Amino acid sequence: MPVTKFNAAPLLAAAVAAVLAGYAASCSAQTLTVAWRNKPPHQYIENHVEKGILLDRAKQVFSEAQLPAKFVEEPAKRIWNNFKIGTxxxxxxxxxRIPERESLVQFSMIFHTDPPHTLLVGPAAVAPVLAHKTLASLMSDETLTLGVVDGVSYGPELDALISKSRNRIERSTTAPMVMANMISADRASYMFIDREDWEFLHDRDRSMQGTTQVDLKGMPQGLDRYIVCSKDVPAATMNKINxxxxxxVPQKKTTSG
Structure with a gap:
């Protein structure tokens, strides 16, 4: 009787392929941790309830993309340290989207577009601030103190202006809303604040009544905001988000030359 040789290679290859496919599927289905910093009205907690126009939008994005996600509030510095250590x-x-973040994260399509920043000025600094007609002039005034929230970016243009400013700089790792209270207490002359943040705060915090909102020529245009994810997050996941x-979200048209 002839002996039939059994070739196990195709079965082995199929088994390996099935295991790899299962592993890939399990990876893509892993729960994502989605961190957010306290920044009303974009994202905040009120009466133990998570709220905010961007937090709600983010939850909608991950839900509609069918991506399991756990949302956690964390300070800005911790969030970016987590990216740096490879979480x-x-x-x-x-x-x-600023250059130093490109090596740390993947950026989504546009998530939100800000209006231009505005200035929040303390009670004692209104007159000296209004003596300036342009932002460049204001930031050259050595008698004024600029309050800066440390660990975040105001966008490339404002970051560059802050780094070259002749104002005294008062840095704090507090949230923007806390910095606004420092301005109200004249612990610094003025700060840059998101216009949407100021509108929210002005309507809800009576301590802001002594502050003044000022716009000067030379303020950069508002910037786009993005969802960012660690480099290990699969391209398929980013595609679902996008x-x-x-x-x-309205996306800006690009042209090719």
Whole structure:
């Protein structure tokens, strides 16, 4: 009787392929940690309830993309340190795209577009601030103190202006809303504040009544914000996020030369 040789290679290859496919599927289904910093009205907690226009949008994005996600509040410095140390399956919402972040994270399509920043001025500094007609003139005044929230970016243009400013600089790792209270108490002359943040704060915090909102010539245009994810997050996951964003958020048209 002839002996039939059994070739196990195709079965072995199929088994390996099935295991790899299962592993890939399990990786893509892993729960993402989505960190957000306290920044009303974009994202905040009120009466133990998570709220905010961008937090709600982010939850909608991950839900419609069918991506399991756990949302956690964390300070800005901790969020970016987590990216620096290579925390896996990690995303965050509402960040500017600046060069030093490119090596740390993947950027989504546009998540939100800010209006231009405005200035929040303390009670004792209104007159000396209004003596300036342009932002460049204001930032050359050595008698004034600029309050800066440390660990975040105001966008490339404002970051550059701050780094070259002749104002005294008062840095703090507090949230922007806390910095606004420092301005109200004249612990610094003025600060840059998101216009949407100021509108929210002005209507809800009576301590802001002594402050003044000022606009000067030379303020940069508002910037786009993005969802960012750690480099290990699969391209397929980013594509799912982007497909939802393309439906929800107006995207800027690009031209090729």
């Amino acid at each position: 896996r399956n990690y995303c965050s919402i509402g960040w500017y 497909r939802v964003l393309a439906r929800l």
